[in-house]
Amino acid sequence: MADSARRNTLLGGLLDPIHRSGLKIDPKRRRPRRCKSAPLTDFLQGETNGTQQRPFSESIFKKVNPGLWKVAIFLLVYLGVGTVCFYLVRNQIKGKKINGVLDSVYFCIVTMTTVGYGDLVPNSVASKLLACAFVFSGMALVCLILSKGADYLVDKQECLLVKAMHMRNKVGQSEIDKEIETYKVRYKCMLSMVILVLLIISGTVFLVKVEKLNVVDAFYCVCSTITTLGYGDKSFSTKAGRIFAIVWILTSTLCLAQFFLYVAEVNTEARQKELVKWVLTRRMTNQDLEAADMDSDGVVGAAEFAIYKLKEMGKITQEDVALVMDEFENLDVDQSGTLSISDLNLAQYLNR
Amino acid sequence: MADSARRNTLLGGLLDPIHRSGLKIDPKRRRPRRCKSAPLTDFLQGETNGTQQRPFSESIFKKVNPGLWKVAIFLLVYLGVGTVCFYLVRNQIKGKKINGVLDSVYFCIVTMTTVGYGDLVPNSVASKLLACAFVFSGMALVCLILSKGADYLVDKQECLLVKAMHMRNKVGQSEIDKEIETYKVRYKCMLSMVILVLLIISGTVFLVKVEKLNVVDAFYCVCSTITTLGYGDKSFSTKAGRIFAIVWILTSTLCLAQFFLYVAEVNTEARQKELVKWVLTRRMTNQDLEAADMDSDGVVGAAEFAIYKLKEMGKITQEDVALVMDEFENLDVDQSGTLSISDLNLAQYLNR
Numbered sequence: 001m002a003d004s005a006r007r008n009t010l011l012g013g014l015l016d017p018i019h020r021s022g023l024k025i026d027p028k029r030r031r032p033r034r035c036k037s038a039p040l041t042d043f044l045q046g047e048t049n050g051t052q053q054r055p056f057s058e059s060i061f062k063k064v065n066p067g068l069w070k071v072a073i074f075l076l077v078y079l080g081v082g083t084v085c086f087y088l089v090r091n092q093i094k095g096k097k098i099n100g101v102l103d104s105v106y107f108c109i110v111t112m113t114t115v116g117y118g119d120l121v122p123n124s125v126a127s128k129l130l131a132c133a134f135v136f137s138g139m140a141l142v143c144l145i146l147s148k149g150a151d152y153l154v155d156k157q158e159c160l161l162v163k164a165m166h167m168r169n170k171v172g173q174s175e176i177d178k179e180i181e182t183y184k185v186r187y188k189c190m191l192s193m194v195i196l197v198l199l200i201i202s203g204t205v206f207l208v209k210v211e212k213l214n215v216v217d218a219f220y221c222v223c224s225t226i227t228t229l230g231y232g233d234k235s236f237s238t239k240a241g242r243i244f245a246i247v248w249i250l251t252s253t254l255c256l257a258q259f260f261l262y263v264a265e266v267n268t269e270a271r272q273k274e275l276v277k278w279v280l281t282r283r284m285t286n287q288d289l290e291a292a293d294m295d296s297d298g299v300v301g302a303a304e305f306a307i308y309k310l311k312e313m314g315k316i317t318q319e320d321v322a323l324v325m326d327e328f329e330n331l332d333v334d335q336s337g338t339l340s341i342s343d344l345n346l347a348q349y350l351n352r
Numbered sequence: 353m354a355d356s357a358r359r360n361t362l363l364g365g366l367l368d369p370i371h372r373s374g375l376k377i378d379p380k381r382r383r384p385r386r387c388k389s390a391p392l393t394d395f396l397q398g399e400t401n402g403t404q405q406r407p408f409s410e411s412i413f414k415k416v417n418p419g420l421w422k423v424a425i426f427l428l429v430y431l432g433v434g435t436v437c438f439y440l441v442r443n444q445i446k447g448k449k450i451n452g453v454l455d456s457v458y459f460c461i462v463t464m465t466t467v468g469y470g471d472l473v474p475n476s477v478a479s480k481l482l483a484c485a486f487v488f489s490g491m492a493l494v495c496l497i498l499s500k501g502a503d504y505l506v507d508k509q510e511c512l513l514v515k516a517m518h519m520r521n522k523v524g525q526s527e528i529d530k531e532i533e534t535y536k537v538r539y540k541c542m543l544s545m546v547i548l549v550l551l552i553i554s555g556t557v558f559l560v561k562v563e564k565l566n567v568v569d570a571f572y573c574v575c576s577t578i579t580t581l582g583y584g585d586k587s588f589s590t591k592a593g594r595i596f597a598i599v600w601i602l603t604s605t606l607c608l609a610q611f612f613l614y615v616a617e618v619n620t621e622a623r624q625k626e627l628v629k630w631v632l633t634r635r636m637t638n639q640d641l642e643a644a645d646m647d648s649d650g651v652v653g654a655a656e657f658a659i660y661k662l663k664e665m666g667k668i669t670q671e672d673v674a675l676v677m678d679e680f681e682n683l684d685v686d687q688s689g690t691l692s693i694s695d696l697n698l699a700q701y702l703n704r
Contacts, residue, residue: 116581118470125568131583132575139579143612216477223484227491229468231483232584260495280679284696292691294655299690302680303646303655309676315668324661327632328654338651339644344636 071148078141082108082134092124098239106242112138113253115225118232146257185269189262196259199252200226206248207234211241226252272313279312295337423500430493434460434486444476450591458594464490465605467577470584498609537621541614548611551604552578558600559586563593578604624665631664647689 086093086104096119097103107120111134122128200222207218213234221234236245292300292308300308310316331339333346438445438456448471449455459472463486474480552574559570565586573586588597644652644660652660662668683691685698 111581114466114579114581116468116576116583118582118584121583121585122572128568128572131581132572135575135579135581139608139612143616147616216480220474220480220484223487224468227466227487228580229463229466229483229487230470230582231468231473232470233473256491260491264495264499276675280675284683284691286693286696289691289693289696295653299688299692301647301653301655301690302677303653303659305680305683305691306673306676307655307658309679310662310668310672313672315672316662320662320665320667321658323628323632324658325654327661328657331636331657336651338653339636339641339657340651341638341641344638344641 068148071145074141074144078112078137079105079108082112085130085134086127089122089124089127089130092122092127093120094123095120096237098237098242102239102242105246106236108134109246109249110230111135112141113249114139114228115230115249115253116228116232117230117235119235119237142254142257145254146261185262185265189259189266192255192259192262196226196252196255199248199255203248203252206241206244210244211236211238222252225249226256228253276313279309420500423497426493426496430464430489431457431460434464437482437486438479441474441476441479441482444474444479445472446475447472448589450589450594454591454594457598458588460486461598461601462582463487464493465601466491466580467582467601467605468580468584469582469587471587471589494606494609497606498613537614537617541611541618544607544611544614548578548604548607551600551607555600555604558593558596562596563588563590574604577601578608580605628665631661 083101083104086107087100090097090100090104093103093107103120109115110117110120111131114135116135122131200219203222203225204215204218207213207221208215211218213221217234223229224231224234236242288308289300292304294304294307307316307321311318311321328339331343331347333343333350334340336343435453435456438459439452442449442452442456445455445459455472461467462469462472463483466487468487474483552571555574555577556567556570559565559573560567563570565573569586575581576583576586588594640660641652644656646656646659659668659673663670663673680691683695683699685695685702688695
């Protein structure tokens, strides 16, 4: 409110009389404006020549993109420790047992994914507390897998799906890449749905063939498992069934969760696109011009316009801009309102 | 790589000789640079005077911020329909029954949150398929609640927590607001942890007092419930217990999920801050200056600097900027490289 009031008073007739006369068109005056791409991560690393900066930047980029191998190692360590622990307390777990080690891995997976059939349940203080510890850390691990690993795998598979869709009309790799870029989230969503359907079918067929359930019971058990509901009236009770379950439960629960994440992402993206469209088609008013004019020179440059519109789209906030502006003031040693080579040289000279 | 090569050749000795001589400091030359805040949503709506734009913008902002009431209505409708459905098939559900309607609500909550104790299980084709349908829609609803409702409620409670932390040294509301703004995600994380601990304690005490479990079993049942594990060997089996469970299961499972979301957010924010710090303290090189200079006038203005740094921080992408630049070219009717009142007037004149 205060902001709006200030703009209106500042605007009044301040800018209007100055620029109303400048109504002339000269196509040759158009200055070239190149859209340079953002500095790339690896380019940045190659560019930094200060020995002090290098390790810091490298450590940051490693943290931002922890590899898939890290997630895989976490999962293996978790399952390894879980299996050993539950194997050690196997006599304090009651229920339908088949094979010591297999049951431990199966129990570990059923607990970690929070399916919790209840066909095997801890039966002593130690085993109960152990199960509590493992379900919490398992949930944290599932979050980590969802945030890193799954996304990466789907990224890799995406191209195959789009290729399959265009089987009839032969298109080149570059066209496929371009189409994937445009509808990225949509394809991810579709791909995880395809995988999910395959997992549901394979699970149902397996339960009918191996566990000898009827089709409805098999489908019910599949749904109860992938949603991590796990009532436990139907579960994997044969040796082959539990071996299958170890792999199938882990993949299918993760796949459904990932699918929900992608659906949410598609929704967010659609809303964001609508907002971007609205911001770009909204008519610029004199108030907007005044507000966008960061250096108060009466005109709005390309970069000033971009910042104003990106703020309106919610991509950046005023705090982001303020933070960068502080740094700009520091760098602008000769206080000319612009940065030039002379500023850089002067800064180097003063720091010597 | 190509980008880096182009920058180096373009830079060579092009900018250096021009600006090396401009090494003079004149504090009075510093131009005032105001940091204006981003246009607010309600301000924007008040400002648009075109009758065509208004309904569109309003519909967008309603979509972006669907009210809490919408989520509450969804939840009530879901529970209402679920209770009626499961009440109608109550004879096809086997297990420990206490009271028709109460059991239906309880079964609905246990299914929707994917706790799935298995103390009540569907026992016919119809009830099994009904449970499958309800668990999928329940998961979608939980996602919706997590994305909208919970966040809103925690926002409202935040202030109380910070006030409680500052009980000794009396601080004003404005200072509390400011502190909340700075550590927003951290406080949300702490608050949901406090609520979670209270829910765990209340659940354990209730199970010990009312369901007559020993302390370890009660804690084990609480952990098994809030993580939606639900082995089902311990569950709510008295009338009072099931009434308590209806409210407690819904709040505690949502609270734990929300807590995990906030922890993920805190991590992301910490990484983002590290990156921002690195980007801001990295020394500007001549290459950077050249790359940041969008209008190629040899100097980098405040807005150009901001865009360059924000791209480096990953807050905006080159596509975002390119999209806005297209719009800028359209608006810049007199093709002067800047927007002024004359451009706006000219555009109005041409559209007439």
